[in-house]
């Protein structure tokens with residue numbers, strides 16, 4: 001695929017700011033030890049090879065994601081091309097619905113995942129748990145940002161409830177329209193730090209990005225909307241802040257397929273797993289077994305039924321996803337064997353032999 005491309009020595013580091021069909025937009029950057037700075041020129045559009053994939057340092061060819069670091073080379077005709085994608089430090093991934101396609105990378109090389117959830121309508125604890133698991137799996141640090149505090153009478157009480165399901169995670173309450181509560185979020189924007197904002201449509205992600213950027217860099221649903229945004233943001237997009245931090249805005253997540261990871265679930269549900277470890281039987285199903293610490297905690301009110309249900313649901317989903325991933329892998333291997341067998345027979349029939 002890259003045969004026609006001559007890679008010159010002068011490759012530049014470039015960060016993917018947007019991925020489109022058949023092309024990526026990159027921002028040539030330098031890190032002067034004081035955070036990332038874009039070169040004076042704006043984003044550069046780089047056409048991808050015909051397969052739409054880019055070569056990674058580990059030898060694989062995969063789709064590029066927002067946040068990827070690319071080495072840009074030059075073709076013989078002077079057009080830029082992707083010479084190499086650096087291996088990802090962290091990656092926010094979700095399972096895709098497709099039967100054969102792999103997981104989808106929402107953002108790469110991220111340090112902090114801002115899980116945005118609105119206070120009005122009521123926040124969904126289940127969604128927060130799901131997004132926290134996604135975030136823990138990425139290798140980045142999650143932080144919960146509860147938005148629209150100006151619309152509810154008791155934002156702190158609601159925040160306490162959310163904090164109960166966000167173990168080991170800071171929970172901040174903000175009103176972007178009033179500019180309230182933003183200081184602790186701003187404090188995360190250190191030079192060179194990359195943050196991604198995830199959450200449902202209409203949560204106020206783009207409004208938050210604009211408030212943090214101090215400028216209207218992203219389009220929002222507008223103030224007159226009823227808060228139920230209808231996917232105003234349609235592309236994941238990377239924004240460079242003047243202080244050297246990097247923010248990635250994402251479209252509202254509808255159903256987020258969890259990618260199996262027992263470790264990430266164990267961090268999100270550390271309280272439940274700790275209880276489960278105290279059950280008399282190692283394989284306790286927390287049903288009618290004697291000496292079940294989980295059921296005892298339910299009865300004493302220490303553990304909420306909803307929390308246990310949520311843990312069970314996500315565990316089941318992760319196990320299902322794992323089996324499906326195995327099936328996909330097996331299908332890919334079968335396809336590979338079929339291809340090389342066909343190729344083998346073709347060569348056997350070839351007159352040159």
Ligand SMILES: Nc1nc2c(ncn2[C@@H]2O[C@H](COP(=O)(O)OP(=O)(O)OP(=O)(O)O)[C@@H](O)[C@H]2O)c(=O)[nH]1
Nearest residue numbers: 176202203204205206207220221222231232233252
């Ligand atoms: N009252 C109030 N409204 C807010 C606040 N933040 C955002 N909004 C409003 O909520 C609506 C949705 O905001 P957006 O920033 O477009 O939401 P989003 O999460 O980016 O939505 P998608 O791009 O569709 O995923 C807009 O009408 C905003 O003005 C807030 O702090 N208070």
Ligand SMILES: [Mg+2]
Nearest residue numbers: 205206232233
């Ligand atoms: Mg948006």
Ligand SMILES: [Zn+2]
Nearest residue numbers: 279284286292
């Ligand atoms: Zn038990």
